[in-house]
Amino acid sequence: MNDSSSMMLIGIGGGGSAIARGVRRAFGEGLRFLAIDTDAATAADCEDFLLLGGNRLSGRGSGGDIVAARLATEDSINSLDPKIEGVRLAIIVTSLGGGTGGGATLETVKRLDSLGIPSIVFATTPFTFEGEDRQRSARGVMAMIEEAAGATFFVPLDKIVGNAERLDDAMRRAVDTMASAVTLFWRLVEKPGYLRLDAERIRHLVSKAGRGRFAAVSSMGPDRARDISDMIARAPLLTTGSGPVRAILCGVLAGEDLRLSEISTISEGVRSAFGNQATTFELATVNDEDTFSGRISVVLLLFEANAKDDYSEEKPAGVLGNKRKKRAAKPLGIGPQGRGRFNNAEPTIWNSEDLDIPTYLRRGISLDV
Amino acid sequence: MSNFYAAMEIGTTRTVLAIGEEEVGGRLKITCHAEIPSTGVRKSQILDINQATSSIKSVLHAIEKKQSEAGSTITLGNAYLVVSGQHIKADPFQGMVPIEGAKVGPEELDAVFRSSRTMQIPKDREFLDIVDQDYEVDALRGITAPRGMSGRILKLNTLQIHADRNRIDNARTAADEAKLEIREPLFAATCAADAVLDEHEKRNGVLVLDIGGGSTGYAAYSDGHLVTTGVIGVGGDHITNDIAHAFQTTNAQAEQLKIESASAIIGRPGEPRVKVPGSSPLMETRTISRRALDTVVNARLRELLTVIRETLEDQDLFNRLHAGVVLTGGGAAMHDIDDLVKRELGMPVRTGKPIHVDGLDGEKFPASFAAVAGALMYASRTDEDRSILSGLIGRFFK
Numbered sequence: 001m002n003d004s005s006s007m008m009l010i011g012i013g014g015g016g017s018a019i020a021r022g023v024r025r026a027f028g029e030g031l032r033f034l035a036i037d038t039d040a041a042t043a044a045d046c047e048d049f050l051l052l053g054g055n056r057l058s059g060r061g062s063g064g065d066i067v068a069a070r071l072a073t074e075d076s077i078n079s080l081d082p083k084i085e086g087v088r089l090a091i092i093v094t095s096l097g098g099g100t101g102g103g104a105t106l107e108t109v110k111r112l113d114s115l116g117i118p119s120i121v122f123a124t125t126p127f128t129f130e131g132e133d134r135q136r137s138a139r140g141v142m143a144m145i146e147e148a149a150g151a152t153f154f155v156p157l158d159k160i161v162g163n164a165e166r167l168d169d170a171m172r173r174a175v176d177t178m179a180s181a182v183t184l185f186w187r188l189v190e191k192p193g194y195l196r197l198d199a200e201r202i203r204h205l206v207s208k209a210g211r212g213r214f215a216a217v218s219s220m221g222p223d224r225a226r227d228i229s230d231m232i233a234r235a236p237l238l239t240t241g242s243g244p245v246r247a248i249l250c251g252v253l254a255g256e257d258l259r260l261s262e263i264s265t266i267s268e269g270v271r272s273a274f275g276n277q278a279t280t281f282e283l284a285t286v287n288d289e290d291t292f293s294g295r296i297s298v299v300l301l302l303f304e305a306n307a308k309d310d311y312s313e314e315k316p317a318g319v320l321g322n323k324r325k326k327r328a329a330k331p332l333g334i335g336p337q338g339r340g341r342f343n344n345a346e347p348t349i350w351n352s353e354d355l356d357i358p359t360y361l362r363r364g365i366s367l368d369v
Numbered sequence: 370m371s372n373f374y375a376a377m378e379i380g381t382t383r384t385v386l387a388i389g390e391e392e393v394g395g396r397l398k399i400t401c402h403a404e405i406p407s408t409g410v411r412k413s414q415i416l417d418i419n420q421a422t423s424s425i426k427s428v429l430h431a432i433e434k435k436q437s438e439a440g441s442t443i444t445l446g447n448a449y450l451v452v453s454g455q456h457i458k459a460d461p462f463q464g465m466v467p468i469e470g471a472k473v474g475p476e477e478l479d480a481v482f483r484s485s486r487t488m489q490i491p492k493d494r495e496f497l498d499i500v501d502q503d504y505e506v507d508a509l510r511g512i513t514a515p516r517g518m519s520g521r522i523l524k525l526n527t528l529q530i531h532a533d534r535n536r537i538d539n540a541r542t543a544a545d546e547a548k549l550e551i552r553e554p555l556f557a558a559t560c561a562a563d564a565v566l567d568e569h570e571k572r573n574g575v576l577v578l579d580i581g582g583g584s585t586g587y588a589a590y591s592d593g594h595l596v597t598t599g600v601i602g603v604g605g606d607h608i609t610n611d612i613a614h615a616f617q618t619t620n621a622q623a624e625q626l627k628i629e630s631a632s633a634i635i636g637r638p639g640e641p642r643v644k645v646p647g648s649s650p651l652m653e654t655r656t657i658s659r660r661a662l663d664t665v666v667n668a669r670l671r672e673l674l675t676v677i678r679e680t681l682e683d684q685d686l687f688n689r690l691h692a693g694v695v696l697t698g699g700g701a702a703m704h705d706i707d708d709l710v711k712r713e714l715g716m717p718v719r720t721g722k723p724i725h726v727d728g729l730d731g732e733k734f735p736a737s738f739a740a741v742a743g744a745l746m747y748a749s750r751t752d753e754d755r756s757i758l759s760g761l762i763g764r765f766f767k
Contacts, residue, residue, distance in 0.1 A: 067635060067664050074671075340610040341620060345411040348455060348602030350676050355603050358611040359668040367615055367661040 006088040007189065007199050008032045009182070012105050013069075014061075015095030015124065015175075017042045022179030023093070027186050034083055036108060038062045038072050038100045050083060052076045052104055062099050066137055066366055069103025077111050084112070089203045090119040093182060096138040096154075097126035106141050106364045109148045118150030118207040122182055122214075124174060127157045137366035144364025151209035151303065159236045181216035184299040188251035191286045205249065205282065209303045213238050218297040225262035228298050229269025238274070238302060247280035249301040255293040258285065266298060274302055373400075375448035376744035377425070377549070378557065379540055381410045381583030381606055382699065384424040386432050386448065387738065389726065389745035397749050399728035399742065401439070403431035412583035412602055413454035414536055421543035429547060447550035449744045450540055453557040453584050455602035456533035457497065462488040464525040473506065473515045473523055481525045488529050495534040497556045502526040502594045511592060528595055530556050552748075558586025558598055560743030561697040565721030565736070566590065573692040577721065578677065578710070579740060580700025582606045587677055591689045599680070603673050605700040608666055615665045616657050619648045628702075630659065631666045633709040670706065674713040693717035697739035 009031060011020025017035040024033045024047075035046035040059030043049035051059055053072020062069035084090070090112050095101040105123065112119045123145070126134040146152050160177045161170035189199050215235035219227040232238065250270050252263055267283055275281060286292075339347075342356035349355070353362060360367065377386045387402035405427045409420025429445075436443070464485025468477055486499060504512040506520035515523060532554065541551045562577040571590040579586040581604045588598040605627070612631070613623035622645055630643045642656040681687040693716040696707065707718045722735040723742040729735040 067660070071635070340614055341606065342412065342610065344416070346414070346455070346602070348412070350601075355672070355676075356607070356610075358614045358665070359672045360611060360615060360665050363668060365664060365668055367664060368658055 006086065007186075007202075008034060008084060008087045008090050009186070010090055010092045010108065010119075011035045011046075012092060012094040012108060013037055013099055013101030014039060014042060016093045016101050016105075017046065018175050019093040019095075019122075019178045019182070021045050022175055023182045023186065026179060026183040027190075030190065031186060032087075036080075036100075036104060038069055038104070048083060050076065050079055052100065062103060064099045066098060066103040069100040070107065070363075070365060071103075072100075073104040073107040077107055080108065080111055081115070084115070084117065087117055089199055089206075090117055091182065091186070092119050092121045092149075093123075093178060094121065095124045096141055097130060097134040098137060102137055102141055102366065106144050106148065109145055113148045118203060119148075120151045120153070120206050121145055121149045122153045122178060123155065124160075124178065125154055125156050127161075127170075133368055137368075140366040141364045144362075146211055150203075151206040151301075152211050153214050153301075154211070155214075155237060177216075181214055181299060184216045184251065184253060184297055185214075185301075187253055187288065187291070188284055188286055188299060191253075191288050201282075205247070205280075209247065212301055212303040214299070214301050216297065216299045218295055220295045224296045225265040226269075228266055228296060229273075232266075232269055232298065232300060233273040235300075238300070245274045245278050245302045245304060247282075247303040248275055248278050249282045249284075249303075251284045251286070251299045253286040253288065253292050253297045253299070254295065255289040255291075256287055257294070258287060258296065262296065266296075270300060372749070373443055374745050374748035375445055376451055376555075376741040376748065377428070377448045377544070378451035378741050378744075379410060379415065379421055379424065379543070380407055380453070380581055380699075381413050381604065383407055383582070384421075384428045385738065385741050386425075386428045387741045387745060388432065388436075388443075388445070389728075389742075389749065391749060392727070395749075397726045397742075397745055399726060399738070399745065401432055401435050401441075402728075402738065402741070403428050403435060405431060407582075410583070412604070412606070413452075413581060413600075414456075414583070415539045415543060418539060418543045418546070421540070422546040425544055425547035425549060429549065445549070447552045448544075449748050450537075450544070450551045450554045451557045451560055451740045451744045452497070452532060452537060452540065452554050453579070453581055453586050453600055453740075454532070454536060455584055455600045456536055457530065457556060457586075457600045458532075459528050459530045459598045460488070462499075462527050462529045464527065466523050468506070468520050468523050471519055473518045473520070475516075477523050478516065481523050485525045485527045490529075490531050493534050494531045495537055495554070496529065496531050497554055498530040498559060500528040500530065500559070500595045502528060502596070503592070513593070528598065530559070530598065532556075555744045555747055556586070556598070557581065557698075557740040558588040558600065559595065560741070560747065561586070561721065561739035562588040562590065562595075562695075562743065563746055564723040564725060564739045564743035565695055565697055567724065568593065570692040570695070574690040575692040576677075576681070576690045576694045576714075576716075578694060578696050578698075578701075580604060580696065580698040580703075580706075582699060585673060585677075585698075585700065587680070589681060589686050589690060591686065596686055596689075597681070597684055601673065601676050601680075603669075603676070604698075605703070608669050608700075608703070611665050611669050612662065615661070616645065618645060622646070622648055626657075626662060627666065630662060632663045632704045633666055633670050634705040635660060635663045635667050637663070637705060666703070667709070670703070670709055671713060674710060678714060690716060693719070695719055695721040697721040697736045699734070699737040701736045702734045 011017035034048045036050045038052045038057050039061035053075045094105045125138045164170040215237045217231040339356045347354050372391045374389045383404045384407045385404045387399050389397045390400045392398050407424050409417030415421045464481045466480040504515040505524040506518045537554050544551050558579045561579040572593045574591040577588045583604045585601045609623045643659045711718045720736050726742040
């Protein structure tokens with residue numbers, strides 16, 4: 001299998017596409033990238049672009065309206081299929097809380113899932129100052145994305161902007177942080193190393209991984225490995241989770257000078273900080289002198305114990321044109337919540353969904369009540 | 370004396386009883402009808418026979434009162450029963466006979482008809498209707514009049530509509546308890562279609578969506594005959610339930626919001642906030658976002674239409690419906706549902722007022738009586754002795 005074509009980076013909405021473009025610039029050639037947006041202007045810097053709801057919104061964007069974005073996605077989601085031909089793993093970057101990211105991400109992930117393509121979703125959630133409505137919108141859709149995605153990383157913007165004083169600085173830092181983490185992750189998979197982690201292994205690991213946390217750190221100098229261990233232990237994004245860590249994926253990227261003792265230091269630092277109850281620990285290295293000369297970068301993914309089922313059962317590869325049968329094989333995504341007056345009635349099942357449960361709930365539609 | 374027929378529908382939200390009378394010239398007129406809210410019924414199925422019996426008694430009483438006021442003295446002893454629910458299925462079945470004399474004659478037509486009535490169904494199922502579609506003579510298909518045609522094999526394509534026997538029996542039991550005999554169970558969706566469609570639409574291809582409280586029946590016609598029919602277990606009650614869940618209201622409040630304030634289309638002009646009266650005198654009136662309300666309704670209806678569309682596409686029928694969609698049932702009264710259907714299915718849409726039955730002119734929403742009107746048409750067409758008038762166990766209307 002050709003890894004460069006089996007993984008695709010998908011940026012959704014203005015924020016997600018900006019992050020994806022950052023990854024594309026940092027990584028260089030060989031990264032398959034698709035931008036999805038309701039705003040036609042996003043297409044300008046993207047090699048491949050899917051405009052959502054062209055007839056409905058005329059390419060002018062959703063104006064921050066989640067409902068309009070969701071409807072636009074439903075209009076255009078069929079057009080996604082030819083663009084993802086051959087893809088076996090999708091990395092999605094998006095921004096939740098409003099507009100196209102909030103309205104289109106769920107439908108996109110569900111479409112991928114129906115085609116047997118697991119997705120890893122990196123999503124920012126709104127700043128606290130953006131208000132409770134946006135926070136609630138994000139929370140509403142997060143649970144539904146988790147149902148359909150292989151692995152999810154929800155990142156509160158408050159956590160990644162640090163002490164930035166100006167909003168534009170904060171936004172730039174948020175984009176840079178997300179983009180650098182995804183870029184390192186991409187390099188980890190695509191670049192050869194002595195401890196190799198290829199796309200198929202990643203696909204297997206994340207296909208049912210559930211919610212996770214991530215961090216990407218770098219250091220140079222003689223104590224670089226020790227510095228990295230310290231940074232990981234203090235990384236704000238790694239302390240946002242609520243449950244114990246079940247699985248760890250640790251990627252070490254460096255030049256040819258990477259020493260075995262440094263790998264041990266980093267590995268032990270990660271284990272001591274997060275690995276007490278972890279049952280899976282995957283370590284991978286990349287030796288890329290051109291990119292990492294004198295420097296060590298580490299990308300760390302932690303998956304929580306309340307994640308989805310065990311890793312052993314892999315989903316079948318996607319086959320276009322057989323979507324309904326694939327959906328039929330999927331277990332129900334939501335429990336009896338919301339059946340209300342139909343609790344004791346014979347359920348109406350369609351494509352494995354219980355139609356007695358409110359539609360807006362199953363589709364993760366946020367309501368500005 | 371004119372001939373009278375009665376038809377009753379025990380629906381999820383209401384029980385309807387209508388009496389039809391043949392006028393001079395043979396046209397049918399609904400001379401009296403009554404409806405009361407149903408109890409003990411969910412998703413078109415009776416869950417409490419006592420409550421269903423009570424509903425039937427109430428609607429009989431309402432009819433009795435109306436008849437009495439009109440000075441009528443007829444006896445009502447039985448009625449046709451209009452049924453719906455997702456237990457109803459339609460299967461194609463083909464009758465087949467050899468053409469003995471090289472040309473199709475009366476014997477072959479009779480034999481192929483009998484052959485088409487031999488489909489076996491499980492004992493717990495009951496036929497509601499067998500609909501003839503078209504004939505085939507060898508490789509020639511779509512024949513409407515095969516008499517005199519040459520060939521070796523004559524086939525008759527049919528659609529066999531059947532239902533869960535126990536559920537029909539539950540309705541019979543409830544009616545028996547109310548001293549009303551059930552003559553025949555009839556399928557709501559095809560009854561509604563008979564009442565609201567003309568032959569031109571059936572020839573050009575048309576879809577009837579009979580949106581009830583607990584389920585939605587569909588009946589598609591093409592080339593003049595029924596090509597598919599069935600029931601999706603989603604109806605207007607689902608919209609009510611969704612609203613109640615989304616806005617933390619009682620079912621009664623949600624029903625009121627659905628009927629009075631909600632739209633199937635998001636973003637229609639109007640007041641941005643909708644009042645929700647308190648559920649009790651102690652609770653204050655509050656407001657909710659009209660856009661959020663419409664979003665909940667829109668999502669449910671779009672999903673229902675997607676299910677219908679995919680069902681028809683799976684049978685390669687969707688693109689044959691050139692005459693569009695006709696909406697019947699109480700759910701067709703939803704604000705702006707015609708615009709949504711037009712947008713989602715990409716076809717012309719109209720609301721299905723019964724066109725072959727008179728007597729509903731004073732009704733606010735005649736499309737909600739389409740199924741019982743179609744049942745009365747069936748009764749008029751097929752009932753040989755037309756004997757609901759006298760000598761039967763029944764009630765007296767003075």
